[in-house]
Amino acid sequence: MNHARISARVRRIKPSPSSAAADRATALKREGKNIVSLAVGEPDFDTPAHIRAAASRAMDNGETRYTMLPGSVELRQAIAAKLKRENDLVYAPNDIIVTNGCKSGIYSALEATLEAGDEVIVPAPFWVSYPDMVIACDGVPKVIACPENQGFKMSPAQLEAAITDKTRWLIINSPSNPTGASYTAAEYRKLADVLARHPQVLVMTDDIYEHIRFDGRTTPHLLNAAPELKDRVLAINGVSKTYAMTGWRIGWIAGPSDLIGALNTLLSQAAGNACSISQAAAVEALNGDQSFVSESVAIYRARRDRMLTRINQIQGLSCLPPDGAFYLYVNCAGLIGRKTPAGATLETDSDVAMYLLESVGVAVVQGSAYGLSPFFRMSIAASLDVLDDGTERIARAVSELR
Numbered sequence: 001m002n003h004a005r006i007s008a009r010v011r012r013i014k015p016s017p018s019s020a021a022a023d024r025a026t027a028l029k030r031e032g033k034n035i036v037s038l039a040v041g042e043p044d045f046d047t048p049a050h051i052r053a054a055a056s057r058a059m060d061n062g063e064t065r066y067t068m069l070p071g072s073v074e075l076r077q078a079i080a081a082k083l084k085r086e087n088d089l090v091y092a093p094n095d096i097i098v099t100n101g102c103k104s105g106i107y108s109a110l111e112a113t114l115e116a117g118d119e120v121i122v123p124a125p126f127w128v129s130y131p132d133m134v135i136a137c138d139g140v141p142k143v144i145a146c147p148e149n150q151g152f153k154m155s156p157a158q159l160e161a162a163i164t165d166k167t168r169w170l171i172i173n174s175p176s177n178p179t180g181a182s183y184t185a186a187e188y189r190k191l192a193d194v195l196a197r198h199p200q201v202l203v204m205t206d207d208i209y210e211h212i213r214f215d216g217r218t219t220p221h222l223l224n225a226a227p228e229l230k231d232r233v234l235a236i237n238g239v240s241k242t243y244a245m246t247g248w249r250i251g252w253i254a255g256p257s258d259l260i261g262a263l264n265t266l267l268s269q270a271a272g273n274a275c276s277i278s279q280a281a282a283v284e285a286l287n288g289d290q291s292f293v294s295e296s297v298a299i300y301r302a303r304r305d306r307m308l309t310r311i312n313q314i315q316g317l318s319c320l321p322p323d324g325a326f327y328l329y330v331n332c333a334g335l336i337g338r339k340t341p342a343g344a345t346l347e348t349d350s351d352v353a354m355y356l357l358e359s360v361g362v363a364v365v366q367g368s369a370y371g372l373s374p375f376f377r378m379s380i381a382a383s384l385d386v387l388d389d390g391t392e393r394i395a396r397a398v399s400e401l402r
């Protein structure tokens, strides 16, 4: 590669490991290999028909031009209504900006606020993109290891210890990708007590999995427990996971006017509005029939229960029950140090992921990608047949280790 042509900013980051694992699985399938891909992070359902119909109507009605930069008034009204109805949070449409997916929203928010050397607290296990986004925006990720015996959650003491004068953001993702761990209102209150002592720290809440929960509970928002933080919080969400709309690229950010204004300025130069047709579809997703949400969650729950039982029956593997999202974060400490039939020693969770792919054709993502080892993430967003096949293969691969 000709480094002189590529900025230091891009040279500092790496491609998303979960996309890389999914791409590797697709490439092997293309070569004719029989691969079970449990690497992806998207619903295996189609977008519900009434949402697709709204998009067709929008096209037929000529909604094919630029919308207002922060999103159509209809969509921002629908988001404001959703925030009130589902989260008990009050935002006006002008406090909201629609982005090309939650991913670009988070990146833009970092770009709009970070100065070189600013620190961003990222509890691990984390969604793979956070640290690299911070690095690309000249910031410094401060990763806090939140071990399994803490339920993969950050303690108030850990938060306190991680904050410095340079801390600009804390990123919270609940329920979490990859662990499914979710903070309770009481836990949020204790974290908020720490934040109260450090007014320079802003908080991004990535709420994208809020509805994919297995305990029948409503996901609390940090601002329900600590309304006084409202001026310091960006509440980030989108339609990708809840409504099986990953390809439509609609996310949003609600927050204080200076930050939303800065995002408006940045995106007016850098991106323009999100797709007009997708925005119309998102209005229908938020305002229309919600039965898809509970129906799909019931299916995820059945899969989670079955996979959890099966994985926990495999000697050397164990997994805590995730509260939500659609992944299992499997502890594979019991496989580390063991030998494959070919005589290689499994030294890391990357070795484990590679062994599963090469020996039995199961694609998972190594825990090192999420900042806490030794684990691997497997998606449960696949049919029960595929998941059964995947776990049987994993059991076989494990039984062949010495």
Ligand SMILES: Cc1ncc(COP(=O)(O)O)c(C=O)c1O
Binding pocket: 041, 100, 101, 102, 103, 104, 127, 173, 176, 177, 206, 208, 237, 238, 239, 240, 246, 249, 250, 251
């Ligand atoms: C935690 C988390 N945040 C954000 C995203 C991105 O969502 P979007 O499709 O809205 O960009 C994902 C997708 O994998 C995710 O897992």
